[in-house]
Amino acid sequence: MSQNETTHKKETSGETGLKASDIDPKFKYRISKLPGAENILLCFQCGTCTADCPIARFDDFYRPRKLVRMVQLGLKDRLLSNDIIWLCSTCFTCVDHCPQDVGIANIVRALRNLTAEEREMPVVYKELASNILKTGYAYVIPSLRLKRREEDGLPSLPRANLENLAKLFDITGLSKTIEKV
Amino acid sequence: MPNYLIFRGCLIPYRISSYEISAKKVLDKLGVELEEMSEFNCCGFPLDPINHDTMLTLAARDLCLAEQQELNIMTLCNGCFGTLNHVNKELKEDKELKGRINEYLKEIGMEFKGTTTVKHLIHVLAEDIGFDRIKEAIQKPLNPLQVAQHTGCHVVRPAKYSGADDSEHPMVLRNLIEVTGAECLNYIDEMECCGAPIIGVKPEIPLQLAGEKLRHVRDVGAQALVTVCPFCHMMYDLNQQRIERTLNEKFSIPVLHYPQLLGLAMGFSPEELAFKQLRVNASKIVTR
Numbered sequence: 001m002s003q004n005e006t007t008h009k010k011e012t013s014g015e016t017g018l019k020a021s022d023i024d025p026k027f028k029y030r031i032s033k034l035p036g037a038e039n040i041l042l043c044f045q046c047g048t049c050t051a052d053c054p055i056a057r058f059d060d061f062y063r064p065r066k067l068v069r070m071v072q073l074g075l076k077d078r079l080l081s082n083d084i085i086w087l088c089s090t091c092f093t094c095v096d097h098c099p100q101d102v103g104i105a106n107i108v109r110a111l112r113n114l115t116a117e118e119r120e121m122p123v124v125y126k127e128l129a130s131n132i133l134k135t136g137y138a139y140v141i142p143s144l145r146l147k148r149r150e151e152d153g154l155p156s157l158p159r160a161n162l163e164n165l166a167k168l169f170d171i172t173g174l175s176k177t178i179e180k181v
Numbered sequence: 182m183p184n185y186l187i188f189r190g191c192l193i194p195y196r197i198s199s200y201e202i203s204a205k206k207v208l209d210k211l212g213v214e215l216e217e218m219s220e221f222n223c224c225g226f227p228l229d230p231i232n233h234d235t236m237l238t239l240a241a242r243d244l245c246l247a248e249q250q251e252l253n254i255m256t257l258c259n260g261c262f263g264t265l266n267h268v269n270k271e272l273k274e275d276k277e278l279k280g281r282i283n284e285y286l287k288e289i290g291m292e293f294k295g296t297t298t299v300k301h302l303i304h305v306l307a308e309d310i311g312f313d314r315i316k317e318a319i320q321k322p323l324n325p326l327q328v329a330q331h332t333g334c335h336v337v338r339p340a341k342y343s344g345a346d347d348s349e350h351p352m353v354l355r356n357l358i359e360v361t362g363a364e365c366l367n368y369i370d371e372m373e374c375c376g377a378p379i380i381g382v383k384p385e386i387p388l389q390l391a392g393e394k395l396r397h398v399r400d401v402g403a404q405a406l407v408t409v410c411p412f413c414h415m416m417y418d419l420n421q422q423r424i425e426r427t428l429n430e431k432f433s434i435p436v437l438h439y440p441q442l443l444g445l446a447m448g449f450s451p452e453e454l455a456f457k458q459l460r461v462n463a464s465k466i467v468t469r
Contacts, residue, residue: 035233035278054374058386086230086382089390091374092338096348109229116231124381128227132239136222138191145194152202152455157194158221164289165222168242171285172234 024076031071034113036106043068043102049094055087062087064094064104071107080115086122117177129178133169136160185255185305186247187215188265190411191223193257196419197411199455203440204257204302206449211310211318215255218246224264237278238285240268245286247297254299259410260378263335266299267342301336303409303439307353315360320448322362326466328442329366329403330354331394331417333410334374348372357439358407361446368397377412380420385427391416392424395432404466405435407442414438418460435463 032040049064050056056063061084070079079085085108094104115121128138135141136159149156169175193201208215225239243265247254256262272279273295283292300308306315332354340348349372358365373394376387395417398406408414418436425431436459444454451457451467 054376054390055379055386058389059383087379087386089374089376089378089387090229091334093334093372093374095339109233112230113233121231122382125227125231127381129231132223132228136220137194138223138227139195141195145196145198149194149198152198154198154201154205155217157189158218160222161220161289164220164242165239167289168238168285169235171288172232172238174228174232174235177232 018075022077023074025074027074027076028072031107031110031114034106034110036103037110039100039102040068040071040107042100043072044100045069046099048097048099049102049104052093052097054091054093055089059084059087064088064108067111068102068104068107071111079111080119083122085111085115117173121177126178129169129174133165134162136162136165183309184214184216184252185300186218186250186252188218188224188243188254188256188258188261190256190258190261191227192411192415197414199441199458200257200411200414200438202455202458203438203444203449206453207440207444207447208305210447210449211306211314213305213310216250216252218243219250220246224261225268226260226264229264234282234285236264237268237272237282240264241272241282241286241293242289242291244269244272244297244299245291245293248294251296253297255302255305256299257302257409258412259301259333259335260412262299262301263343266301266344267339269295269297269299270342301409303332303336303353303357306357306443312356312360315357315443319361319446321446323442323446324362324364326363326405327366327403328358328363328405328407328437329368329398329401330358330371331375331406331408331413332372333408333413334372336409337372354407354409354439358442361443363442363446366401366403368401368403370394370397375410375413375416377416380416387416388420388424388427391420392428392430392432395421395424395434396430398434399432403434405437405442405463407437407439409439421461433461435459435461435466437463437466 031037047065088108225236229236332351337343337345337348337351345351355365376390380387441454456463
């Protein structure tokens with residue numbers, strides 16, 4: 001069992017008590033200023049998001065309702081140090097079904113963005129970012145594939161403007177985030 | 182017919198050429214001309230989890246390129262559609278956001294104006310070409326073939342931006358299947374996600390999720406599953422053997438790109454529609 005799962009087990013069974021220092025009361029306001037997360041305070045914990053979440057059915061710990069509650073409670077540290085936030089598959093079922101228009105998937109995105117900026121990110125995102133920076137495409141397309149396109153009668157692929165991409169990565173802050181990780 | 186700028190995205194040229202080959206064949210026959218983008222960059226979807234602004238700016242850059250070429254975009258990928266369409270609508274509606282993103286774009290000499298529209302292949306087929314013209318092009322109706330549909334997420338959700346007819350029970354792909362003469366069977370949880378976006382984070386979950394769908398599709402007796410997104414297709418076709426190993430369960434369900442199904446009905450041969458490039462053998466359904 002990973003350390004994360006152990007922590008989770010303890011939390012759900014109430015073994016680890018909360019200390020006042022674990023709480024950042026302003027965290028919910030910070031999140032509510034991020035795009036798509038404006039309605040976080042409207043969540044009344046009905047649990048529709050978790051009930052309809054396909055990931056929650058296959059993972060013992062991923063519960064969107066709980067993530068929103070943790071933001072409301074200000075448990076910033078627990079959220080940003082938790083692999084669980086990377087499990088949302090962005091199917092947007094929770095967004096469409098939420099009776100309060102909370103935009104849960106956007107809140108998860110906001111948590112991921114903060115985690116990437118301040119702490120870490122799964123290695124796959126670093127690879128995708130690096131591929132886009134180097135080629136414009138999210139995957140490095142092998143030359144064999146490009147030759148095969150010709151044989152299949154497909155047009156050659158449009159090229160990327162790598163100078164533009166490097167600039168956009170810099171000014172949107174992504175370059176800094178990737179360097180740090 | 183209007184021309185479209187084809188936005189093929191990243192996964193199609195990387196490993197799902199069969200989708201592009203079959204789409205090109207079908208659209209060409211229906212009189213749709215596809216034009217290439219002058220430049221390309223990923224729509225930004227894969228970067229949204231790590232930097233929302235980077236995603237917005239990359240998508241906006243693609244939209245600017247389409248505006249410069251004075252063409253509407255047609256995507257083949259649900260992910261590209263979801264991202265480009267959402268960003269396009271959001272920037273058109275939200276002046277403040279548009280101003281912020283244009284500040285970034287100014288640095289590369291571009292400006293988002295809001296003069297293009299983003300469509301997915303299924304919208305171009307159903308709305309622009311229309312069912313009457315597709316019907317006229319059908320030469321070999323596919324009945325009594327029975328298939329199941331997987332529309333996928335980003336072409337219908339979030340409903341606020343997707344413009345889908347009904348995000349709980351969308352009819353577009355269903356109707357497009359029926360027009361070929363094939364029957365579209367109902368099954369449990371049709372609108373469930375394929376799980377592809379987290380395959381690189383925790384593969385066990387998407388493999389189980391996709392396996393569950395294959396089980397539902399098999400249980401209603403569908404002879405094939407029909408998709409309209411390279412990521413969904415990758416999950417059900419390329420990964421089907423891996424799913425079978427993981428769940429210790431046999432499926433052997435052919436997974437077709439919708440234009441392969443339509444192409445068959447229009448009289449193209451399986452070779453012309455790149456059936457050979459499918460991982461799960463689909464010869465059972467073409468030698469009816």
